[in-house]
Amino acid sequence: MRRAKDFVRHLPDSTEHLKKTESFWRIVHIDPLMLIGLAMLTAFGLIILYSAGGQSAYLMKRQIVFFAIAYIVMFGVAQVNLDFVRRWSVWLYLLGIVLLIGVILFGVGAKGAQRWISLGFFRFQPSEILKIAVPLTVAAYFSARVLPPKIPHVVVCLAIVTIPAVLIFVQPDMGTALMVAVSGLIGLFLAGLRWRYIGFSLLLIAAASWPMWNFVMHDYQKQRVLTLLDPEVDIHGSGWNIIQSKTAIGSGGVDGKGWLQGTQSQLDFLPESHTDFIIAVLAEEFGLKGVVLLLTIYLFIIFRGLFIAIAAQTTFSRLLAGSVTMTFFVYVFVNIGMVAGLLPIVGVPLPLVSLGGTSLVTLMLGFGLLMAIATEKKRVSVNL
Amino acid sequence: MFRLRIGMSIVTILALVGILFYRFYDLQIVNYQAYVTASDRNRIHVRPIPPKRGLIYDRNGVLLAENKPSYTLTITKERVKDLAETLDKIGELVELNQSDRDRFYKALKRARRPYEPVPLRFKLTEQEISRIAVNEYELKGIQVSAQLVRHYPHKELFAHTTGYVGRINSKELSQFTEEDLWRYGGTHSIGKIGLEKYYEADLIGTPGEEQVETNAHGRLIRVLDRQDPVPGKDLHLHIDIELQKTAVNALGENRGAVVAIDVESGGVVAMVSAPSFDPNLFVTGISYQDYSALNGSHDLPLFNRTVQGQYPPGSTLKPMLGLGALEQNTVTPEWTIRDPGFYQVANSERIYRDWKRWGHGNNVDLRQAIEESCDTYFYDLAIRMGIDVMHPVGARFGLGELTGIDIPNEREGLWPSRAWKRGARGLPWFPGDSLNVSIGQGFVLTTPLQLAVMTATLASRGDRKKPQLVERVGDSEVLPWLESFYVADVEHWDYVFLSMQGVVHATRGTAKGISEGINYKIAGKTGTAQVVGIAQGEEYDREAIDERNRDHALFVAFAPVNEPEIAIAIIVENGESGSGAAAPIARKMFDTWFVIQGSSYMPTPEDAELSQVEVVE
Structure with a gap:
């Protein structure tokens, strides 16, 4: 019973209701500004995807269904008691780890990498679970510790981050591994990790990069880094993607070639145009104006998320909101930077715009948690 | 503490977004043109x-x-x-x-x-x-x-x-x-x-x-x-398909060449080199087997005999040389020789034989010498005329030089002169050389086309036109081109024409066999040429060698005699007899030509006049 009480939040008492005029949004546990941001992004994203996906009705339907599921998940998660989430996060994390090991043992392959677990009727990537489980676990871990963290706690936190990252890296899926690691490290940073530790780690990373390059990274991963440095080396091979995406972006100019009019994307010169390289389609067809609009929507969502983090009452909520939001930003930055030729090509989709079901659901799950944090405040203040 | 970290995050976000914005600014504004060019180059070809x-x-x-x-x-x-x-x-x-x-x-x-x-x-x-x-x-x-x-x-x-x-x-x-x-x-x-x-x-x-x-x-x-x-x-x-077909059919299985020229324009109305090949084989690339079959054949189907084949012209030169001799007063129509069947150069042991062992009689004049192809008469004529007089005559008729026809790879044959022999052989000109030249043997080599040009020049009474296959290129006419001309008395022309007419129409004419049932007059001259120096493959059996060592048969002719329209030169390789192998081909072609030119040929008053002259003789 206690658990059931925990799980569904108490509806506000009638007296409370009289005391403070509860807004509709607070009742449904939704942050309206964040919802507006997400809605704008969803709409804009679907417009771009329609063009990028070759105007395929099938793709659109599929993506709309995924969005519907993702929004339902978000609304559902927004209703969940955060205390419950905090207590259960470690179990989610452990489940994720078990599944990752399962992937290594019984995984299904695609393009030479084992990333999927098949449950007969559907298959999914366990690494998606870790994208949310790692920041949750880090936040939960530090919520019960004195901050800024001391060295043993930092070490535990690093273990929480490193174990799944390594398991994902060996699939191999460098992009997701990095993202999972970053989401946890952001939590560590927000928890107030001391600067001297940060400086020391940076030195360590610099020192580790040489053995990483020589003994750990796969050839195709190295190739991506080399390609970034000089795409002309291999015009028809790995350099092709980056050359074509830069050409698409550049030829869009300020105003763009017009919706559905991008020659690079419509004539198939741009690879992966509906997934990882979708922003090149936007840049080509809507020009710099479209890019600025998209960046503005992203910044709006991110700043709203950071505001929610600052306004959050508990350490857990704060850390969680902060790392979910910052991770979201990192996705945006890495994807756009990669398409624009600033970063190596790691398989990171543009959040909420690229085609893809699982990542949509995972992201919206994160936003559901943000919604929950945003509307949690009232309850806390009442309990005081 | 937490707020500070969030603040630092915001600064980082703004800085990174700034970098992204700068990157897009750089791509989309600064380098816009370059990328537009690159994207156009991608799609536009x-x-x-x-x-x-x-x-x-x-x-x-x-x-x-x-x-x-x-x-x-x-x-x-x-x-x-x-x-x-x-x-x-x-x-x-x-x-x-x-x-x-x-x-x-x-x-x-x-x-x-x-x-x-x-x-x-x-x-x-x-x-x-x-x-x-x-x-x-x-x-x-x-x-x-x-x-x-x-x-x-x-x-x-x-x-x-x-x-x-x-x-x-x-x-x-x-x-x-x-x-x-x-x-x-x-x-x-x-x-x-x-x-x-x-x-x-x-x-x-x-x-x-x-x-x-x-x-x-x-x-x-x-x-x-x-x-x-x-x-x-x-x-x-200028080519006429019917005339061409007639020539090919008349040649039959023989190797040889036929060239027919429109006397008026110099246009080539028939040009046959046999055997031939299917040019369609070459269009998209000939297979190795097909090519080696064609290229290895001893019948040389790829060889265009009309412009590349160089043959001794034999007696076909005689009318031209006779005309030259008349013009130079070396001989007159009245001049006769006694032909014992051979000729002996003064101060020389060597005997030059006539093709007729017992000779052509005691009073052989030029006309008889042409009609019956008397070699002895021309031996005598050559000695008295000399190469230095003979050479310019032949040159005027186009021997020894490219005709200038509008297809490539033409050969120029050989029309020898004293200077040529000194240069090429380092030897002086001997009287015997002149004798050989007079019967179209020895050093003399001509292509069938050259013989056709020579005959057309005779037919037009001295005007040598460039032979031309193409009459019109698109809308522009290719005009006849006069290369050179030979001036001679009208009586001399008439005399030579009548002599050549005699070859076909006189009772003793060498080609009289083709005049049967004819209603127009042909002027012609037969020839036989000894096969010399043709390299023989070792794989030949004796009989084949014999076949290929037979004389070439030649015939040149034009018709109608009084107003010549068409001149023909024919060579049948190893055909042995000009009258038997080559002349009948000419007859068929003339027949075809006059059918094409509008019903059968009707004799004109001038024709009748020439015939009378013949009768008087």
Whole structure:
């Protein structure tokens, strides 16, 4: 019973209701500004995807269904008691780890990498679970510790981050591994990790990069880094993607070639145009104006998320909101930077715009948690 | 503490977004033009549109060379990921032998423009086209294109005249200028021999251009701009297909050559070199077996005897030399010799025999000497005339020099002179050399075309015109061209004409056999030429050697005598007898010619007059 009480939040008492005029949004546990941001992004994203996906009705339907599921998940998660989430996060994390090991043992392959677990009727990537489980676990871990963290706690936190990252890296899926690691490290940073530790780690990373390059990274991963440095080396091979995406972006100019009019994307010169390289389609067809609009929507969502983090009452909520939001930003930055030729090509989709079901659901799950944090405040203040 | 960290995060976010914005600013504003160019270069390609090659017609408008659609499988290398794998896949759909592959890789090495399709297989069948169409989705960069391919509907009949086109080879390509490369951008063939080569510049036309948009897989999306090609100019020949057929049929299985010239214009109305070959074999590339069969044949089908074959002309020179002698007063119509059947040069032991062992009688005049082809008379004439007088006469009739006909690879034969012998052989001119020249033997070599020109020059009473196959190039007429002329008294011309008429129509004429049932007058001269110095392959058996060592049979003629229209030269290799093997061919051709020219030939008063003269004699 206690658990059931925990799980569904108490509806506000009638007296409370009289005391403070509860807004509709607070009742449904939704942050309206964040919802507006997400809605704008969803709409804009679907417009771009329609063009990028070759105007395929099938793709659109599929993506709309995924969005519907993702929004339902978000609304559902927004209703969940955060205390419950905090207590259960470690179990989610452990489940994720078990599944990752399962992937290594019984995984299904695609393009030479084992990333999927098949449950007969559907298959999914366990690494998606870790994208949310790692920041949750880090936040939960530090919520019960004195901050800024001391060295043993930092070490535990690093273990929480490193174990799944390594398991994902060996699939191999460098992009997701990095993202999972970053989401946890952001939590560590927000928890107030001391600067001297940060400086020391940076030195360590610099020192580790040489053995990483020589003994750990796969050839195709190295190739991506080399390609970034000089795409002309291999015009028809790995350099092709980056050359074509830069050409698409550049030829869009300020105003763009017009919706559905991008020659690079419509004539198939741009690879992966509906997934990882979708922003090149936007840049080509809507020009710099479209890019600025998209960046503005992203910044709006991110700043709203950071505001929610600052306004959050508990350490857990704060850390969680902060790392979910910052991770979201990192996705945006890495994807756009990669398409624009600033970063190596790691398989990171543009959040909420690229085609893809699982990542949509995972992201919206994160936003559901943000919604929950945003509307949690009232309850806390009442309990005081 | 937490707020500070969030604040630092915001600063980081703004800085990173700033970097992103700067990157897009740099790509989309600063380098905008460069990327617009790059994206256009991706999708827009300029494709040459090959012009339609000019057609070739005979004088009646019968097509001798046309263009037929043929389907070609081409590959755009830049669109294909794995070439070998794609070729294997194609090999499962259409027949693809090793030579196709070799040729393709060769062509690939000299790919002329980026994204230009390179042909892999020619002459696809309907079935092959549909098999490719069905599997098109997995074959990127593959195209089936319709092209016009040269076709020679009459096959062997005109092979040596029209020549043929063939695929541009690396040697030709290496000699191409920038402009040629553009001109031949969409064309795979070029004139190799014959008229196709000589008139290449007129026939090829000017290519058009097409700006097309293609997607990343090389598939055509739309045509953005098009500039139509200008078709090549058509050639209208003097050649008459019926006359040509008559000559070929009359030659039958024999090796030989026939050239007929329109006396008035110098136009070549028939040109036959036998045996011939099918020029269509060469158009899209001849197979090794076919080529070695043609090239290895001892009948030399690829050899154009009319302009490249150099034969001793034999007695066919006699009318011309007789005319020269009359003009020089070396002989007169009244002058006669006694012919014992041989001739002996003064102060010499050597005896030169007449072809007739007992001679032609005691009072042989020039006319009889021509009619009966008396060698002794001409031995005597040659000695008294001398090479220095004989040589200029022959030169006026075009011997020893290129005729200037409008097909390539002509040879000039040999019309010897004192100076030539000193230069080429380092020897003085002996009287015996003159004797040999007078009967068209010894050093003398002529091509059948030269003999036809000589005969036409006689027929036109001295006007030597450049022989010309083409009458019209597109809309512009090729005018007759007078090369030189020979001036002689009218009486002398008449005398020689009558003598030549006697060859056919007189009772003792060497070619009297062809005058049966004739209603017009032919002036002709027979000839036989000894086969000298033809290299014989060792694989021949004796009988074959014997056959090939027989004399060549020659006949030159024009008709009608009083108003000559057409002059013919015929050589039948190893035909032995000019009257038996060569002259009947001329008769058939004259008959055909006059049928073509409007019913059978009607004698005119002048004709009657000439006949009377004959009767008086």
